[in-house]
Amino acid sequence: MMRKLPPKDVVIVGLGWTGSIVAYELAEAGLDVTAIERGPWRDTATDYAPNFAQDELRYRIRHELFLRPDQTTFTFRNKMSGTALPIRTWGAFMPPNGVGGGGVHWNGETWRFLPSDFVLKTHLTQRYGAHFLPDDMTIQDWGVTFEELEPHYDRFEYLCGTSGTAGNLQGKIQPGGNPFEGPRSRAYPNPAQQQPFSHTLFAKAAADLGYHPFPQPSGNMSRAYRNPLGVRLGPCTYCGFCEWFGCANYSKASPQTTILPVLVRKPNFQARDNCEVTRINTDSTGKRATGVTFVDTAGIEWEQPADLVILAAYTIFNVQLLLLSGIGAPYDPVANRGVIGRNFTHQTISDVTSFFDRTRFAFNPFIASGSIGMCIDEFNGDNFDHGPHGFVGGGYMGQVQTNGRPIETTPVPPGTPRWGAQWKQAVRDNYQSALKPGTGVHGSMYSYRDVYLDLDPTYRDRFNRPLVRITMDFHENELKQNVFLTDKFADIFRAMGAQQVVKEYRKGPYDITKYQTTHLCGGAIMGNDPGTSALNRYLQSWDVPNLFVMGASAFPQNAGYNPTGTVAALAYWSLDAIRNRYLKSPGPLQHA
């Protein structure tokens, strides 16, 4: 018999960025809120303190802060005709686990998407004609516009203390910022971070080529900051242990450093860690969520009843819970029907490694922050005419070198043996004078009919639930885009004076072992049509109106930016509708 806990007003599944934001806002609204988190509680002093946080083996190589695949994983295949096999150890992306979620170990790259990204289908069709898009591309408009999201982007940036240089203040282009960004209502809360040598060289070469370089917007503090909730962050010390690591210095925006210290003091908030939600429960009509079922550390099932259910897990786990709970029609790529699992996307990343004269250049690559870097946006989204090139999409590119950690970052010129005396000498010779950005070309991936999520027929998790099956491959549009962008990127390193520039194009087939980013998107997308979207424009389930689904699972396709800024802006946008409209009159916020 399932044991039942006392009912709550709100149950939140997952206590990462969106879970923390939602919990704070709904607790502020006076509701009784509980958040259930699969992983452990995490905090700076206990889990990544400054006397041991800088450990490449433990955190980067052995993945200490991430989900363990034996807790749960996914299966993967390139094509619908193939047999999917389990991801036994992480590769192409790194699912988070524990309180703070990906906010603990992200780099802090805090971007806004372009205004045209939110009306992508309409925009591209108007500019190039419908025939310009591949037949099997399934891109959609989001149902929300940049102008509607702007105040919510702003809110997140001020929560985080984002460091950056504005490029467009209320329609006026600003020197030194990104001239392609949508108009922002006010400047970043903090000035841009300082840039090490190689980043300034990149900016100079890019400007000489006629581009408009600007500092990457950063969730690493350029100075001490007190956020609107009264939580304080310290200045970043450029330690070079950011992505994959927790910040021991309270310098990286995360739920721990921006929300949780205030949230846990609220008497109407409670968090329950190390408990995994296995199902969203619905009543006999299937149209109303009654709460969730979770399993505690003793393996016992509990029911947590609630009036409002918020899914705030990682992309694929939101989709898995919807599929396992029978909410929304599962996507069928053959019939091209159904919504849960459709429009799943990742990113199209590539890099350029360049080698400079070691007698003239010393880059100190270990002096870095996670979100450091100088970037250009000339080749993102639809910032350039795609007509002559035969593809759509794009990405930002930059000298974004986040570390000189030696297991990961000891580049040697092509042709060097992988081991032995020559390899050792090449490592020694090139460490200080080679450049290897983390994600040099950060390209978009648009959605396709045959790239999707469903439940695997064979492999199961520790609770005997089917794993989610990923069917994904690169399409010609993205591979073309990548060649174009990588070539442009390499030109800048040549202009910097590199002796050797090595282009590492992203090539198909999609490889689950090669890290790109953790920006998995889609599967439970937002939109204006319940026939092609799982959620309405307020992230509310079309099928179950007292269920809202946060996160990048709502993105109809991925853009050429890191997603966290947009994920958070969407959460605030949705919360605005929940607080101002839904709570006054619970029910659908949008009619089909």
Place this chain on the structure above:
Amino acid sequence: MAGGEGAKGEVISGHLPWHPAETTAPQPVKPGPWLFFSPAEVAAMGAIADRIIPPDPQTPGGRDAGCVVFVDRQLSGAYGRREGLYVSGPFENGTKEQGPQSPQNPRDLYRSGLSALDRYCLAGSRPVAARKAFAELTAEEQDDVLHALESGTAQLEGLDGKTFFEQLLKDIQQGFFADPIYGGNHEMCAWKMIGFPGARYDYTEWVGKHNQRYPYPPVSIAGRPAWNIRPD
């Protein structure tokens, strides 16, 4: 069981769940006997480590850098047993893009791999005619055998020689560059070789000093030897 608050898993309410001195600090490797390798395996591993990372006048080779100690301790811990990874069947060979699907953990791979490697060498298999254990071969002959494993031309009995070679290469190089608390990178020799300052945590004063080599010596999570000398 209405009203029950007995679900297991910590409930956090009212304050951060903080307890004095509660940290998840790493466990440094302790000197002492081998925990995983047998004496014959130690000999082979030392020879392999010194071919992957040969000694030179400035920097020790893999053996003296402690790479074998590193691998020994890793194999005797969670890594060797694949703790935390997904190890449920069925095991099927997929495409390269689907990632490793082996039912074998690193401990089993090393045990069978090192034994098969010595048998291969003792049999006088190509490319080396000398019928000796790997550790007894000349450095040149050892390189020839390792190249044959790497290229897939040497067939080991009962396992894929190329897979084993890739495992050796990855683990030995990681041991060379990882923090010395894990047994390799003895006295931070690999970090000194390239100029990596290690576990230092504040470059604020140096971020604006462009094209000037960072001047200070490396520091491990356990500090550095100079810190342990007591002033008289």
